[in-house]
Amino acid sequence: MKLWFKKLSIIMITFITMGAFIPPTYLDANADTGEAFPPDDDDLNGLDEGGLSDDDENIDLDENLTDIESLDDVIDRITEEAREHTLRKLGPKISRQIENEVMSAIMPNMEDVLNTIIEEAGDDQRYTGFTVSEEPSAGYGERIFNIYDSEAEEEVAKFHVRRDNRPRDGYWFNFHYHLSSDGFEEHHQLGEVYWDKNTPPKWMSK
Structure with missing residues (x-):
């Protein structure tokens, strides 16, 4: 009886905790090998120290230009x-x-x-x-x-x-x-x- 209850408890805990662990988003898993890799340098290019991309800076520049009266x-x-x-x-x-x-x-x-x-x-x-x-x-x-x-x-x-x-x-x-x-x-x-x-x-x- 105790062995059966122990197995049932393990199964229930497995279902309850399923999906609770999420791997870090910066890891890029290889679908074939299951190996994890850090992000490529290209993914970080265009970000400044404050986290703004070149596109964000261009948008800010465009907005400033539109503020100037023609x-x-x-x-x-x-x-x-x-x-x-x-x-x-x-x-x-x-x-x-x-x-x-x-x-x-x-x-x-x-x-x-x-x-x-x-x-x-x-x-x-x-x-x-x-x-x-x-x-x-x-x-x-x-x-x-x-x-x-x-x-x-x-x-x-x-x-x-x-x-x-x-x-x-x-x-x-x-x-x-x-x-x-x-x-x-x-x-x-x-x-x-x-x-x-x-x-x-x-x-x-x-």
Whole structure:
């Protein structure tokens, strides 16, 4: 009886422990001979000390490259912000009367100038640091926005609009810009939009 119970116990223990032992994954068993071999050096090639493969490093590099804005992306971003600043500068009261004229006569010229400024900085990718800075000035101030080079920490261009009162003609809005290349001295024309013979509201009036 004891011998039979002992055999039964051995069989049960064998079934219970079956599969509990797993050979190390780094051993490569030969199916024919049953011999185990360490991994080939080729299997470890491409891994650095931190366990990253060359493919992983290439993926990280590609992701970093995609984070850099392209020239077209910068142009789109700057022109969109310029449009928003221009409409904010006009304010609702003035926009209701002349927004269409500003969008058709002024904005295309402004976008062309912005494209030129950004493209001229494209050789060394300095354009990636370009931003629209400064808020539009309210009241009677001329400032619409500035273009700022954050890497050089300097203003590149200033976009303004001036009120001109011409006798027997009325009020005109003169849109222009200044460049750092001439010390912001010259007035470079963007265009003009007629208002009325009556005095226009202050900038940004609601």
